[in-house]
Amino acid sequence: MAARPLLRVEDLQLHYRTRRGIARAVDGVSFDIRANEALVVLGESGCGKSSLAKALLRILPRNVHSFRGQVMLGDTDVMALGDEAFRRDVQWTRVAMVMQAAMNALNPVVRVGEQVAEPLRVHAGWSRERARERVVRTFEQVGVATDFLQRYPFELSGGMRQRVVLAMALVTEPELVILDEPTSALDVLTQASIMNVLKRIKREQGTSFMLITHDVATSSEIADRVALMYAGQMVEVADADAFFHEPAHPYSQMLMASVPRLRQQTEPAPIPGQPPELIEPPAGCRFADRCPRRFDRCAREPEPLRVGERHHVRCWLHAGSGGAGGGGRA
Amino acid sequence: MSTERAASAESTSPLVSVRDLRTWFELRQWGFLRVGSVRAVDGVSFDLGRGESVAFVGESGCGKSSLARTLLGLHRPTGGEVSFDGYRVQDLAGRDLQWYRASVGYVQQDPYGALPPFMDVRRILAEPLVVHGVTDRAERERRIRRALEEVRLGPGDAILDQFPHMLSGGQQQRVVIARALVLEPAMIIADEPVSMLDASVRVEILNLLRRIQSERSLTLAFITHDLSTVRHYADRIFVMYAGRIVEQAQVDELLEHPQHPYTQALLAAIADVDAANARRVRDVPAGEPPSLLHPPPGCRFHPRCPHAMAGTCDVRDPGMFEPRRDHLSACWLHER
Amino acid sequence: MRRWLEGLRELRRYPSAIGGLALIVFLIAVSVYTVIAIPYSQALELWRGGEAWRMHPVNAGPVWVDRLLGGDKPDTTVVRSEDAETRSAAFDGGRQVRIPLSFDYPHDDFPSEINLFLETRDTEREAFVRLRWQTPDGDIIPLGGRRVAREDRISISQNQTLEGRLGMPPHVGLFARSTDAGQPVPDNGRYRLIIDAILFGEDASLEADLVVYGRVHGIAGTDHQRRDLMVALLWGTPVALAFGLLAAVGTTVTTLVIAATGVWFGGLVDATIQRLTEVNIILPVLPVLVMVGTLYSTNIWLMLGVVIALGIFSAGIKMYRAMLLPIRQAPYIEAARAYGAGNARIILRYMIPRILPVLIPTFVTLIPTYVFLEASLAVLGLGDPVLPTWGKVLNDAQTQSALYNGFYYWVIAPALLLMLTGLGFAMFGFALDRVFNPRLRTQ
Known part of the structure; x- marks a missing residue:
């Protein structure tokens, strides 16, 4: 597999203006996604993970205070593109997104077949006939019978609607699909079958995924890589193996310990305290307040430190180990 | 059935006893034409002991929330009966009904929606007391503070003057639990109490509920779709499918030796965090839960069941069998 | 309470709110002054006309207008x-x-x-x-x-x-x-x-x-019966405000309670309320009022009663119903039922307060429509027989062909007051709408 990343994000920043001050929803985030790789962005609600997705697809609200950083999609410098060029060349054609609760946002009066064809017709300018053919194929991929094309959203179950939304993202055959909480509203069995669909598409189409979720167990269903966000920053980015079995950041460790396990007797342990506000987050390490291993260096803000092959941690505990500090990439 | 009777004979009588409970919702066209019934709960029987913590597990639409609401007296049962502390709940009225309502606390799924946004915490917690005729202000204040301390929100006046939107999700859910406790109930029904909360908060809330349950020796009925949280917070599990209980047993017994094909499928679909998960495709039974308007004849799982036996499963309703000791399963596979 | 104060503090950012509030405060101040300075019985007595006004000229314009135009x-x-x-x-x-x-x-x-x-x-x-x-x-x-x-x-x-x-x-x-x-x-x-x-x-x-x-008199001038129009303009203010406010409160409260009751009980109750509303909506309000006024009495309080009665099953019910339907399903209401709150308590303390913030702007903008309705009735000759009101002044002006005779002041003054009332409440109401409506209790 090519070592050159499909998506490379460097020091991305997205701040909002609010009535109470500047909310640092995405505050200096760096990561990359390789072709045919699935990155799971984990985090509790309000950590900025949805803002990160919206920033990548430029679905921005009006109260943006600052939006900067570097985003390279292949050789394209995405941040340098104008809005029109971005909409034409990147949005949906190369990077598609399934928004949170999108299954409930389907247009109730348009047949789902037409809704799925819409990205093709609007973004790629395809003819109706050609688009239809592709839609049928995409429906087969996501496991929706083709006679559902003629149905309206309310005639479908939640699981089917989620598949339709997924089809909408996949229909343009994008290189990267961003999924924001794609299964959190679904039942266990439906969740599992949606994850099966994602796995199969990843294997068969070579698509890359960025999956945003708060659910650690679901994330392990697809993750090649895991990025854990906390208060607008990525505190740890690592391969799934390393993250799930030997997390490096204290927050990662506590998060893993808080996950209830079905097949183990270990009791989950809560993480005391609450995440800080995105408006005026504490100086220094943002997790320091809740961290059991806090020490004096934590008063200064840690940079992402490299602790291993494609493994970065924002924690002073790792300052001595695994090579030079700084945001360098392998 | 025999085991249940044996169990209740051993200890004191059960707190809640449900027999062949049915809660159907009539579907009407143009407001009056009956076109059918949604059989949300369709023939459910069980006993809950005092101080017992149980979980009702199932997918959405399996009737678990309707069951909870029927137990809470929010829906009138269509048939069967619910007894609470020896009284038939359907027969209660007036003061007796208020006593029943005070005896059963309710914790809901969406903590923000469960709190009236225009009331501050003091008012929210005072409401049940006012409804139940606690007119003395000082007495109310005392009970409110005690409930808040029990959910670890007190002491302190700060929280009492807050409005729900000023609280975090975890704090909101604590207020909801405090409201359920303020009338000093004998039983609490918690409908998906943590599904809308963040992972780190979930454990806190579940621990809190369990602690309160054991301190007050409450009967606690969890309604959840998430089997993985159940292990540490319930003694017994009821697995529901399409309006019926298909399997029931002690937690460890059920998780380690699932008997019903549906339970087995459910457990197989749940991942424990492991990087290897990404490399395997899970076995998921095809299809979707049946319509409760027209449930399939016989066993309701038979259209999706890998072990379905033609001529049996699609014709006759399975009764409850006891394939293992104290472990009941509604599946013809276990007919002896 | 604090939430309301917060909202009010936010209102200061809207000039229209301050302007509207200033107009409303001015009208209220005028009303208070009037009621104290010219007691009700005296006002009625004065407006009956006769000897009290013998020293006043007929149809004299306001002094200040003449002086402003350089006249003497x-x-x-x-x-x-x-x-x-x-x-x-x-x-x-x-x-x-x-x-x-x-x-x-x-x-x-x-x-x-x-x-x-x-x-x-x-x-x-x-x-x-x-x-x-x-x-x-x-x-x-x-x-x-x-x-x-x-x-x-x-x-x-x-x-x-x-x-x-x-x-x-x-x-x-x-x-x-x-x-x-x-x-x-x-x-x-x-x-x-x-x-x-x-x-x-x-x-x-x-x-x-x-x-x-003389040919000019006082601030407001006089009418054909030598009456000082100031009395009517002053007394018209509390009457208009009271009528508008009472009608708005009366219709809003009853409509709200009925809509909430229908939504809460559903079924036959709701259907009956809906059908009544539909029938009532197609009943033309003004002709009914004209009928009552002509055949029965034009007493302003009777009219108020009829206006409220006709307003109960008005289109408002449909609006409130649409707002209340999702609230009926709110988990907090289910919780209230679970701890035993009764129907009345749920309707009055759980459902209605939820939509009050959205309702208050509507309520504020509803007040002037009733002020206008009362004025319209008076202009049509169905004003209260004894009370001095703005509409009655306009009615007199009309029957005396004031505009034809060049007595512009007779029409302009009450019309201006009506407009200011409408403007004040509208400006304030729209500002309230912006403050309370978009953030329906989120964040």
Whole structure:
């Protein structure tokens, strides 16, 4: 597999203006996604993970205070593109997104077949006939019978609607699909079958995924890589193996310990305290307040430190180990 | 059935006893034409002991929330009966009904929606007391503070003057639990109490509920779709499918030796965090839960069941069998 | 409570809120002042018209408008005998009295009318008076004599003989400069009306008030019945506000409670309410009010009752129902049922408060529509028979063809007040809407 990343994000920043001050929803985030790789962005609600997705697809609200950083999609410098060029060349054609609760946002009066064809017709300018053919194929991929094309959203179950939304993202055959909480509203069995669909598409189409979720167990269903966000920053980015079995950041460790396990007797342990506000987050390490291993260096803000092959941690505990500090990439 | 009777004979009588409970919702066209019934709960029987913590597990639409609401007296049962502390709940009225309502606390799924946004915490917690005729202000204040301390929100006046939107999700859910406790109930029904909360908060809330349950020796009925949280917070599990209980047993017994094909499928679909998960495709039974308007004849799982036996499963309703000791399963596979 | 204060604090960011609030406060201040300064019974008494207004001119415009336009129309001059140097001489069986009533006349327009009010006391028979008019030049014009009753009015400007003699109406002729060329011009200077009276009785006395009516009066002017329009404009304010507020409160509260009841109980109750509403919506409100007014009574409080009654099952029910339907499903209401809250409690304390923030702006903007409705009824001649209101003023202006006759002030003043009321409440209501509506309790 090519070592050159499909998506490379460097020091991305997205701040909002609010009535109470500047909310640092995405505050200096760096990561990359390789072709045919699935990155799971984990985090509790309000950590900025949805803002990160919206920033990548430029679905921005009006109260943006600052939006900067570097985003390279292949050789394209995405941040340098104008809005029109971005909409034409990147949005949906190369990077598609399934928004949170999108299954409930389907247009109730348009047949789902037409809704799925819409990205093709609007973004790629395809003819109706050609688009239809592709839609049928995409429906087969996501496991929706083709006679559902003629149905309206309310005639479908939640699981089917989620598949339709997924089809909408996949229909343009994008290189990267961003999924924001794609299964959190679904039942266990439906969740599992949606994850099966994602796995199969990843294997068969070579698509890359960025999956945003708060659910650690679901994330392990697809993750090649895991990025854990906390208060607008990525505190740890690592391969799934390393993250799930030997997390490096204290927050990662506590998060893993808080996950209830079905097949183990270990009791989950809560993480005391609450995440800080995105408006005026504490100086220094943002997790320091809740961290059991806090020490004096934590008063200064840690940079992402490299602790291993494609493994970065924002924690002073790792300052001595695994090579030079700084945001360098392998 | 025999085991249940044996169990209740051993200890004191059960707190809640449900027999062949049915809660159907009539579907009407143009407001009056009956076109059918949604059989949300369709023939459910069980006993809950005092101080017992149980979980009702199932997918959405399996009737678990309707069951909870029927137990809470929010829906009138269509048939069967619910007894609470020896009284038939359907027969209660007036003061007796208020006593029943005070005896059963309710914790809901969406903590923000469960709190009236225009009331501050003091008012929210005072409401049940006012409804139940606690007119003395000082007495109310005392009970409110005690409930808040029990959910670890007190002491302190700060929280009492807050409005729900000023609280975090975890704090909101604590207020909801405090409201359920303020009338000093004998039983609490918690409908998906943590599904809308963040992972780190979930454990806190579940621990809190369990602690309160054991301190007050409450009967606690969890309604959840998430089997993985159940292990540490319930003694017994009821697995529901399409309006019926298909399997029931002690937690460890059920998780380690699932008997019903549906339970087995459910457990197989749940991942424990492991990087290897990404490399395997899970076995998921095809299809979707049946319509409760027209449930399939016989066993309701038979259209999706890998072990379905033609001529049996699609014709006759399975009764409850006891394939293992104290472990009941509604599946013809276990007919002896 | 704090939430409301927060909202109000936020209102300060909207100039329209401050402007609207200022207008509303002004109207309320006027109402309070009026109710204190002119008690209700007095206002009714005054508006009935009659002798109370005898010293006021007919159809006089506001003073300030005339002065603003650079005019110098006369205002009303009253000369009282108490202030005059009365000379009296007794004779057998009576007294002879001479009262010179003198006044300065500096205006360059003629008065509108001249009346002399006489009151005799302790006379045994009717007194006899003879009047003479002295111009600034010293010319004496005899105005004739006559017997006077105990209380009498001599309408000098109605004196036909005098008019014939002067060749023009007396209130013009008596003031006209003695140039007989073209348009008469008033002579400025000191005029005097000399009253010679013979009173029969030892202690008989005479009081005389000469009223030289002007062409402008006060802040608001007068109407065809000499009534000061100020009374109606002032009293119209509390009446309009009270009517608007009561009608808005009455309809909103009842509609809200009924809508909530329908939503809560659903089924037959809801269906009945919906059908009633649909029938009521197609009932035209104004014709019904006209019918009640014509056939029964135009009492304003009865009208208010009818307006509220017709407003109960109004389109508002549909709106509130749409807002309440999702709230009915709210988990907190289910929780309330679970702990045993009764139907009334759920409707009044859980459902309705939830939509109040959205409702208050609507409520505020509803007030002026009822103010306008009341005014419209009055303009149609269905105003309250005794109360002075803005609509009644407009109605009078209309029947007296005020605009045709050039009495613009008569129409403009009440219309302006109506507009200000509408503007004030609308501006405030829209600002409230912006503050309370978008953030429906989120964040």
